Amino acid sequence: MSALMVYYSLEGNTDYIAKEIASRCGADLVRLIPKKGYATGKASKYVWNGFCITFHMKPKLVNEKIPVDRYDTIIIGTPVWSSDCAPPLLTFSSEYQIKNKNIYFVICHAGGGGTKTMLKMERYLDGNIIKGKVEFRDPLKGMDKEVEQKLKEFCKAITEQKTYNM
Template sequence: MKSLVVYYSLSGNTKYIAECIAKELNADILELKTKNNPPSKGFLKYLIGGFGVVLRRKPELVNKKIDIDKYDHIFLGSPIWAGDFVPAFNTFASQYDITNKYLGFFACHSGDNASKCFERFKDCFPNNRFLGEISFKEPLKYNSQRAGLRAVDWISLLPINK
């Protein structure tokens, strides 16, 4: 069975890691796209994005529906917003019945650790087996090559047949 990498990215960091993981696993990839995004710059980006998290908003996704049953290993990747995963995953969780899968989580942040985000992912997708989790501090800003290698190393240690 094939693996799937699902991610959201506003400024490219999570996209970069998602692509490294998908390439290593020869996985399909799904970028969650919301109809309305926060602005890409400035104070309003944090205000609007942060409110969406706190209010547990479910922004409309413009993605076509996929056949989730095709996948047994699913990797979910999010930027950390207000300590949590992005609202697009609230919508994703409400659209798909994800049970009896192997799930891995990855996140990009600017300084916080990602433990709350990973706990929330686990709460949101119970009745699955959890493969592991990994976080990265803004890979595009610091050292994208090293972050990419960390992602690939992490994948290579997981019990997955590629």
């Protein structure tokens, strides 16, 4: 298996999970970095960032070209933004022609919108084999045992190339 973990994170939750998955699965790790950062203020992060995803605004990324062809498995991580993935993932899925890959989705949220987000991501990554999906509720806030259990099972599925459903 050759795996890539690609993700975006604004406040560190997806970053934490993505790093754990990459190290446990021996996957290469790429964090998507938008050229213009997103708002982090208490209200502005919901208003402005929410606007960006509602209108499907695709940000420019500063990342070097990602050699997606090298990988048979791509694990995609995102926070949930207004029941959708964060905009850098829209850029990623439209800039790269990702087809016939084994795809695993990882999302972090604050309690809702996971199912809708997964359905939208399946659409963005149409033409691939969706092997697994997992969601975490603000993992940096605790619930260590539950997070650890999910990470363990999810990473086992990836390394064995098995399906996993949350």
